[in-house]
Amino acid sequence: MTLRFRLLALVCGALSLPAYADGADEAKGLWMAPEGDAVIQFAPCAETASALCGTIVWDKDAGTPADTCGVRIAQLARFEKDAWRDGWVYDPRDDRKYKGVVRAKGNELRIRAFVGVEVLGQTEQLKRVERLPDAPQCKR
Template structure:
């Protein structure tokens, strides 16, 4: 039988777990793509404050013909089980919309795009940034 003094740290750790649970606001902010070629800002949708929308706010190709500044890449309707769900994500590389899920894990944002069921999808991991790169500047 475990000694009581050994259970105290374990019990304290277990009680602290809920404090680290993800919240819907964890995804809000600016995130740099894995390729470091764009920054996406996630915030409440202007037309539906309970939903989460993502727009490209910095693109390494700003001002070029393939500029994606201002493109909306996500709209997720609800937050459940530590993930934003029930919506879509747009991949500007292939010009297609997919079902989507978005969650924050270990400080990184994971965007999952899929057709049919989430388990068959593909995930992109983004890192939070506190400021946009100085140039080029999106004009939209």
């Protein structure tokens, strides 16, 4: 086997692996927003258990007029190939919904919001957290 053939086989094998996500359940859990000002919980949607929903469960502005506790920021219908797809993401900063894709791997979750096609979007990277910060508390 020539070196060129081995390199080609290695590249083809690497390209056949999922790009980022480990599996459908990897996105479930608590995730800290990039600015550290909110925690989003991703879990099955109450009304459609096969879908994934993201809800703000901790907000540094809890109890103030800027409070976003309880706001659903994502709803994605299905997991396919490497990501949760076919749904929307909501940005409370600009009060707009976008098409969305969520990918998770280990302690990182990436939310991609876009209009039209995915390549023309913007990505936010969140970090997994084990528990909510102590204060302030969202009212349930």
